[in-house]
Amino acid sequence: MDISTINWNDIEWEHVREGVSRKAFSGEGATVSINRLMPGHEPRPHDHHYEQIVYILAGQIDFHIEDSVTRLGAGGLLVVPPNARHWGVVVGDEPVLNLDVFTPKRAEYAS
Amino acid sequence: MDISTINWNDIEWEHVREGVSRKAFSGEGATVSINRLMPGHEPRPHDHHYEQIVYILAGQIDFHIEDSVTRLGAGGLLVVPPNARHWGVVVGDEPVLNLDVFTPKRAEYAS
Numbered sequence: 001m002d003i004s005t006i007n008w009n010d011i012e013w014e015h016v017r018e019g020v021s022r023k024a025f026s027g028e029g030a031t032v033s034i035n036r037l038m039p040g041h042e043p044r045p046h047d048h049h050y051e052q053i054v055y056i057l058a059g060q061i062d063f064h065i066e067d068s069v070t071r072l073g074a075g076g077l078l079v080v081p082p083n084a085r086h087w088g089v090v091v092g093d094e095p096v097l098n099l100d101v102f103t104p105k106r107a108e109y110a111s
Numbered sequence: 112m113d114i115s116t117i118n119w120n121d122i123e124w125e126h127v128r129e130g131v132s133r134k135a136f137s138g139e140g141a142t143v144s145i146n147r148l149m150p151g152h153e154p155r156p157h158d159h160h161y162e163q164i165v166y167i168l169a170g171q172i173d174f175h176i177e178d179s180v181t182r183l184g185a186g187g188l189l190v191v192p193p194n195a196r197h198w199g200v201v202v203g204d205e206p207v208l209n210l211d212v213f214t215p216k217r218a219e220y221a222s
Binding site for chain 1: 136188189215
């Protein structure tokens with residue numbers, strides 16, 4: 001049986017754009033990514049056909065989905081429905097670490 | 112738009128069995144759960160049709176999948192394929208916190 005196993009620490013941060021870095025890990029059914037958002041990064045509203053479960057690991061973020069905004073801190077969970085326009089704005093001086101679960105798997109992300 | 116949002120801290124630990132507690136949160140495509148495994152808990156091999164991505168948040172665990180065993184610490188990631196028999200054995204004195212991502216969503220878990 002081919003077991004896929006790795007440590008997050010062994011995955012390099014991928015530079016996504018100024019102030020945004022990402023690590024990703026996929027199964028067949030889902031892709032899990034950790035994103036690091038720096039204070040002052042340029043928010044970039046976007047949408048995709050994936051459902052996205054957001055779990056904030058550290059920091060504070062104002063998370064926008066369409067016309068709603070929710071302030072999330074560590075432990076905060078939220079579901080972005082498929083095709084909903086969304087973006088985050090870091091609150092305060094602490095970088096935000098958020099874990100995203102995409103379904104179906106997000107093939108364009110590494111591993 | 113109905114946005115599903117909550118804080119993990121607001122979700123009660125569900126007593127699963129002696130030494131095992133769980134919190135769960137679901138979207139439509141996936142269920143995310145956090146499990147707390149105490150040292151000395153009784154391992155219980157099981158299988159299910161869900162794919163399960165395992166992400167160890169704290170502690171150390173020997174994770175068995177069929178005939179293979181992988182020692183995982185904080186940051187460890189692993190995919191349990193659908194229908195593969197699996198179980199974990201806590202290593203050392205520290206409780207294990209692990210985050211599981213199930214696809215498709217696991218309807219029998221509370222949201």
